[in-house]
Amino acid sequence: MLVRLILKRLGLAALTLLLVSGIVFSIASWLPGDAAQAALGQSATPELLAAMRAQMGLDQPALVRYIHWIAGLLTGDAGRSLANDLPVSDLIAKRLPKSLLLAAFTTAVSVPLALGIGILAAMYRGSRLDRALSIATVAMVAVPEFLVATLAVLVFSVQLHWLPALSYIPDDPSLRQLARAYAMPVLTLSFVVSAQMARMTRAAVIDQLDRPYVEMAALKGIRPARIVLTHALPNAVGPIANAVALSLSYLLGGAIIVETIFNYPGIASLMVDAVSNRDMPLLQACAMIFAAAYLALVLIADICAILSNPRLRGT
């Protein structure tokens, strides 16, 4: 039952990804000037244009091109970049690990921080501390990433001269170089993500605190802190994991701004370049990676929710 439910989710996610690929492809190939025109420029003769179109396969109907593209993606061949004629998969392979590393560091910073804030706020629900944290997080959620980033640069680079404003990573970095390069991007990304995560964690813990078994524990005379930590928290693990996975998907949007500001060589800044150059093959591939990452996080959140529900687990 449980396995079937999870398999069903997986299938649904795959189907959704296919739908997303359809949407991305149709928007991207809607543009008036096509890729051949873009590659040859305005002065190309009609014959040359036709030859180029045939070479790029643009003379075929959209559906055929779509199937080609999908088949290519599945076999790891996403076509060639229009901007520099390199295989898209090579460009992405170079950048993707860097982005994943940034995401990993951010996760390592933001998850403990957010869980701490969220659980603390839930423990002292209704108190002044809780209200202050609630207002602080609701404000932090609404702060644009580029404000956090520019303020961080202003304080740590311009005023204090502690950190470089651009995130440069040498080929063989020492621990210190690594820390200097990542400090501000990670700080910026963690800011918004942890605020979000803390709010959801608080809600998940409080959801447990409103249940009869917590009242029972309180009636037995157990201290509030102990009720939260040993009674409510174990039951809230599933919802919290769900909240963490969902909040992390917010990283995807934030990364676009943060990588651009700090000139971090990740996949999000690659995508922004692709937009500026109207490099559609590269753009489509990047969009699919982001959509897949997003779906994967939502899927993880789902599975956490399913696993944490004994009514679904038992049967």
Place this chain on the structure above:
Amino acid sequence: MIKPVASSPDEVRDAANVGKVRDLRDVADTAGETRSARPRYSLWRRLPPSGWIGAAIVAFWAAVALFGGLLSPHDSGEVISVEVFAPLSAHSPLGSDFLGRDMLSRMLVGARYTVGLALAAALLASITGTLLGLAAAVAAKWFDEILSRLLDGLICIPSKIFALVMVAAFGSSVGVLLLTAALTYTPGAFRIARSLAVNTVVLDYVQVARARGEGRLYIACREILPNIIQPMMADFGLRFVFIVLLLSGLSFLGLGVQPPAADLGSLVRENISGLWDAAPAVIIPALAIASLTIGMNLLIDNWPGAARRGAGGR
């Protein structure tokens, strides 16, 4: 004895539905929505201080967007100073930008773009979402199914990614930006409106209206709409915040509002080189965006009918 406790099956099914959640902020801020229609007068009385602060900030920005142009001391394109990135002074109250133009005048015009564009897009998204949600609740089952599936597909692309693809394909004219932002946030509004409307449609007074022989249009507009309008207004505020963040993020990347027009995000971008001198020209527009979004968030966080998280045992 401690019973194993789970969240309700409904909740699990909801959270488990792939792609159901577009905006994380949606989840946190509208979870546990109550449909109580409190009397109107209590709305303002119930607002705690943080809500008042938010309301004041929002009112301030609304006034700036509406009347700011009248107060503008200079033309927004006019170079008034030989000094670039000038500090605050009596001559130019917010300093000058990277070309020596008056920052205050540019901010006033920029705020109009940011607020106006986001307002239009948020209105478009919320109204479309609400109407579709109402239609889904009262129309035939197949209509609801098709609509829900279709919008679920759209909701699975992260908003910034979707916007980047749209801008790459269609360029970044004001029309494209407006449409992109509205399209990105319509499915979320639809989902909220639909779930509120579906919960309302089974209530007794709607059944009574139906038994009375009222038409679908009457039921949707007279019975359901008044009861979902308040949470939908809070949802509208939320969408406004998302759209401000999305559009100013795009402008910051140079992919949003194009020069010579400039919204607050573009102002941050074009003056970014002033960061080394700690120029007000780069910090002030960024702070302005944050104050607008934070203000709106504080207001809707305290909005009755929207996500009253159980603080103080309520």
